[in-house]
Amino acid sequence: MSRDTLVSFEGVVKSFGNFVAVQRLDFEIKKGEFLAIMGSSGCGKTTTLRMLAGLEAPTEGVIRLSGKPINDLPTWSRDTPMVWQSLALFPFLNVRENVEFALKMRGVGKAERRRRAEQWLDRMQITEFAERNISQLSGGQRQRVALARSLVVEPEILLLDEPLSALDAALKVRMQSVLKNLQRETGITFVYVTHSQSEAFSMADRVVIMSRGNIEQIGTPQEIYRTPKTRFVADFLGSSNVFTGTLQRGSAGSGIEISTSVGRFDLDLPNNSNPLGQSATLTVLDTKTQLSHTRPAGANAVPVRMIGEEFVGATATIYLETSDGQEMRVQKGHQELAELDLEIGQSLFAWWRKEDGHLIASS
Amino acid sequence: MSGAADMNRNRALDWALVAYIVLAYAFVFAPIAASFVFSFNSDRFPSIPLGEFSLDWYRAIATDPLVWEGARNTLMVGVIVGVVSTLLGFGAAYTDYRYKFAGKQVYLALALLPPTIPVIILGLAMLAYLSRVNLSGNALSVIISHVVVCAPFAMAIIRLRLSQMDPALEPAAWNLGASEWMAMRHVIVPFCAPAILGALFITMAVSFDEFAVAWFVSGLNETLPVKVLGFLQGQVSPRINAIGTFVFILSMTLVILAQLLLSGRGAKSAERE
Numbered sequence: 144m145s146r147d148t149l150v151s152f153e154g155v156v157k158s159f160g161n162f163v164a165v166q167r168l169d170f171e172i173k174k175g176e177f178l179a180i181m182g183s184s185g186c187g188k189t190t191t192l193r194m195l196a197g198l199e200a201p202t203e204g205v206i207r208l209s210g211k212p213i214n215d216l217p218t219w220s221r222d223t224p225m226v227w228q229s230l231a232l233f234p235f236l237n238v239r240e241n242v243e244f245a246l247k248m249r250g251v252g253k254a255e256r257r258r259r260a261e262q263w264l265d266r267m268q269i270t271e272f273a274e275r276n277i278s279q280l281s282g283g284q285r286q287r288v289a290l291a292r293s294l295v296v297e298p299e300i301l302l303l304d305e306p307l308s309a310l311d312a313a314l315k316v317r318m319q320s321v322l323k324n325l326q327r328e329t330g331i332t333f334v335y336v337t338h339s340q341s342e343a344f345s346m347a348d349r350v351v352i353m354s355r356g357n358i359e360q361i362g363t364p365q366e367i368y369r370t371p372k373t374r375f376v377a378d379f380l381g382s383s384n385v386f387t388g389t390l391q392r393g394s395a396g397s398g399i400e401i402s403t404s405v406g407r408f409d410l411d412l413p414n415n416s417n418p419l420g421q422s423a424t425l426t427v428l429d430t431k432t433q434l435s436h437t438r439p440a441g442a443n444a445v446p447v448r449m450i451g452e453e454f455v456g457a458t459a460t461i462y463l464e465t466s467d468g469q470e471m472r473v474q475k476g477h478q479e480l481a482e483l484d485l486e487i488g489q490s491l492f493a494w495w496r497k498e499d500g501h502l503i504a505s506s
Numbered sequence: 507m508s509g510a511a512d513m514n515r516n517r518a519l520d521w522a523l524v525a526y527i528v529l530a531y532a533f534v535f536a537p538i539a540a541s542f543v544f545s546f547n548s549d550r551f552p553s554i555p556l557g558e559f560s561l562d563w564y565r566a567i568a569t570d571p572l573v574w575e576g577a578r579n580t581l582m583v584g585v586i587v588g589v590v591s592t593l594l595g596f597g598a599a600y601t602d603y604r605y606k607f608a609g610k611q612v613y614l615a616l617a618l619l620p621p622t623i624p625v626i627i628l629g630l631a632m633l634a635y636l637s638r639v640n641l642s643g644n645a646l647s648v649i650i651s652h653v654v655v656c657a658p659f660a661m662a663i664i665r666l667r668l669s670q671m672d673p674a675l676e677p678a679a680w681n682l683g684a685s686e687w688m689a690m691r692h693v694i695v696p697f698c699a700p701a702i703l704g705a706l707f708i709t710m711a712v713s714f715d716e717f718a719v720a721w722f723v724s725g726l727n728e729t730l731p732v733k734v735l736g737f738l739q740g741q742v743s744p745r746i747n748a749i750g751t752f753v754f755i756l757s758m759t760l761v762i763l764a765q766l767l768l769s770g771r772g773a774k775s776a777e778r779e
Contacts, residue, residue, distance in 0.1 A: 219685050223681070236696075
């Protein structure tokens with residue numbers, strides 16, 4: 144464990160009766176980072192967060208905060224405030240009283256309480272609503288109250304459980320930058336649980352991807368996007384075309400290629416350490432996949448049929464089908480698409496440069 | 507009866523429903539209204555046409571020491587029963603809200619059972635049991651019996667309120683540094699305050715009106731409804747109408763207060779404190 148580790152999960156397992164929610168977690172959260180834990184519902188991300196908050200007890204393993212095991216510490220004795228999905232603001236208290244709550248529970252005197260609450264009301268730009276009832280606030284204002292209420296004790300770590308899920312798209316984006324700036328300015332470690340890739344990727348320094356109680360990959364958003372470590376991650380992100388096959392020596396006599404049901408593709412693996420004959424998965428980002436009417440020379444190409452087009456704003460997604468019925472996608476700008484003059488049902492070639500392929504060794 | 511959806515409504519049906527409601531209420535309240543009217547009537551026997559307006563019967567009960575004693579007993583029993591039932595009901599409702607345990611369905615069924623037992627059976631059973639433990643025939647026995655009848659009402663009212671609470675509210679309080687007792691005091695009780703007060707008023711009203719069980723166990727410390735029976739057995743006196751009106755107004759006041767607290771508007775203003 145290094146000096147900049149704030150939290151470590153060591154062999155943490157959580158089961159509810161026969162159901163194992165979290166299989167065996169071993170990972171660390173660094174001081175001052177913005178960590179997102181991402182996965183679909185039931186993957187164990189919220190359970191992980193709740194164990195850190197002290198709302199669930201691990202069945203096995205140790206959780207350390209600043210080096211000290213905190214397994215047996217009740218949640219009210221930990222400094223791990225959480226922002227809840229429902230926000231869980233107290234409806235019978237006004238904004239100021241909500242923000243002062245944690246200080247009151249810690250026995251902080253009235254004047255001091257007021258002064259510190261005032262700072263956070265000001266920082267979250269909700270001073271003018273201080274005397275208002277929670278029910279009189281908009282969604283965005285409630286978010287700010289929830290943040291102020293958790294941060295007023297100036298903790299080392301803040302836990303966030305999908306706090307933005309109830310907001311509309313525009314407000315969500317605005318709150319994302321509020322959160323990111325807040326994290327940068329305060330230096331408080333944020334642990335942010337979400338099922339939304341855009342939230343995780345736009346805010347987090349590092350992302351943990353979980354599935355069925357296991358960690359699939361930990362890395363920066365770029366690493367995860369460009370080089371998914373498992374087939375699950377590639378499928379979950381949905382931004383790559385995925386092919387499975389077996390590794391073999393290149394047909395030209397040099398290099399390595401992967402043989403799939405839709406063709407053999409050259410791989411850019413100068414220092415291959417994977418044994419030949421092993422099954423493997425190739426991923427190619429849909430933004431790096433090209434389209435043409437004729438088979439390009441010297442590139443990996445798959446004959447495909449166009450089956451659909453979807454407008455997504457700055458780009459469009461072209462849906463394609465390979466000869467064995469597998470779906471592929473390509474992201475293209477509108478101008479480039481106009482030049483290609485596509486039609487549904489048309490036969491085309493999808494292709495990519497071999498250096499744009501990414502190999503997942505064992506799937 | 508107006509609004510954007512007017513074309514989707516059948517006027518004849520609307521009027522039929524209004525008429526139905528008016529008739530239903532008339533059926534329910536006519537006897538009470540009659541008792542109310544006759545309590546101000548100078549005639550000895552309830553008959554139409556009415557005699558003159560008079561407060562004689564009120565004067566008669568106001569000067570009757572037996573009525574005063576009954577009223578005192580009723581009030582004392584009612585207040586104590588209200589407080590004890592509400593405390594017990596709150597505990598039972600919170601247990602149901604907070605904990606999962608084997609046999610919880612049985613626990614709930616038993617907790618809500620007493621009001622479904624015929625009052626004669628309950629009264630007899632209370633008398634038999636309380637006399638065996640030397641508690642029958644005094645105010646304490648009425649209090650104990652009434653708590654048994656009233657606590658389930660309190661529990662039902664508070665349980666409903668707890669079911670409206672965001673389940674994250676209590677853990678959020680713990681997470682912000684409140685121990686379980688502090689969360690109870692600063693979150694659960696304030697959130698349930700309207701229901702707790704409502705339960706207090708309703709259980710008092712139930713105790714004020716309860717006759718059968720009190721008749722079995724009260725002995726010499728008769729409550730007002732038991733006194734009324736005494737009057738009836740002796741003679742038919744319009745004083746009963748006067749007492750009835752008094753008890754009715756008292757109970758209705760409590761029930762209306764409870765309704766105000768439990769309805770949205772009341773709950774909100776209580777939340778703001």
